[in-house]
Amino acid sequence: MEQQTIKHVLTARILVLGDAGVGKSRLTDLLAKSEDTPTPATRRVGDCWWNVQVRLHEHPRYVWLPPTPEWTSSSSTSSPTGIEQFPRRGGVDLVPHFVEFYDLKSTLRMPREHRNRLYRHIDGIILVYDLLRMSTHDNLHDWLYQPLRQICRHRHNRMRPILKRRHVPILVVGTKLDLLTTRCLRGSGKIASQLGADEILVNCLDSKSFEHKSRNAGKLRKFLSNAIEFKLNFPTTGKRC
Ligand SMILES: Nc1nc2c(ncn2[C@@H]2O[C@H](COP(=O)(O)OP(=O)(O)OP(=O)(O)O)[C@@H](O)[C@H]2O)c(=O)[nH]1
C-alpha cells in the first residue's frame, strides 16, 4: 500500500446542477454523508457562491506486481520450453480521494466569469430534476451547456462539443420519488439515455436512499470513481489541484 499523507490526497470536484427547488441541497446532504463525515459540520466547506460539502471516496486502482517465473517440469504440456511465461500479477489498491460537491445557491446571481473559473476544474456533473415537474428535466440541457463548453476548452483543448467521445462523467438524479403517484418516465427521450449516463430516482428525505451496498450507492461509487479517472486523465493547468 502506497504511503499517503493528507497533502497528497487529490480532490475531485462535482457540480450539482438543476432548477430551483428540485432538491439539489437535500441530495447533496445525502451524497456527502459518509462514516467520516456523518454530520453537516464535518462535511461543509465554506464558499460564498456555492454550498460545498466534502467526503472521502476510496478509488480502486489496479497495481501490477513484478512478474515471477514459475518453473514446471520439462514434460509439462502447458509450455513448450518447460518454463511458464512470466505471468502478470496484480492487485487492487484503494486510494483515498476527497470529493467536493458544489451545489449552486440559486438565490445568488453569480458573475459568469466566476462560474466559468470553477467549471474548468470540474471532474463530474450531477444533473438534478424533480420527477413531479418534467419541465425541470427538459431544462437540464441548458444547465449542461456552459459547464461542458468550459470543460471541453480547458480539459480537452477543444472548442467543439465532445459528447461523442469520453466526456466528463455525468449522473442524472430524479428527486421526490416518494411523491410520485403515476409513472411519467419517458425512456429514450430522457437526457440520461441521450448522454449514456446512469440515472437514479430517489427520495432525498430518506436517509437510507444511498445505504451501503444498495443499488444507488453502487451507481454513486461508480460515478465518483469515473470522476477521479477523468481528473487523472484530463488534468487542468491552474492553481487548484
Ligand atoms: N418529499 C420530498 N421532498 C423533497 C425531496 N427533495 C427535496 N425536497 C424538498 O424540496 C424542497 C427544496 O429542496 P432543496 O434541496 O432546498 O432544493 P434546491 O434545489 O437546493 O433549491 P435551491 O437551493 O433554491 O435551488 C425542500 O422543501 C425539500 O425538503 C424529496 O425527494 N422528497
Ligand SMILES: [Mg+2]
Ligand atoms: Mg439549494
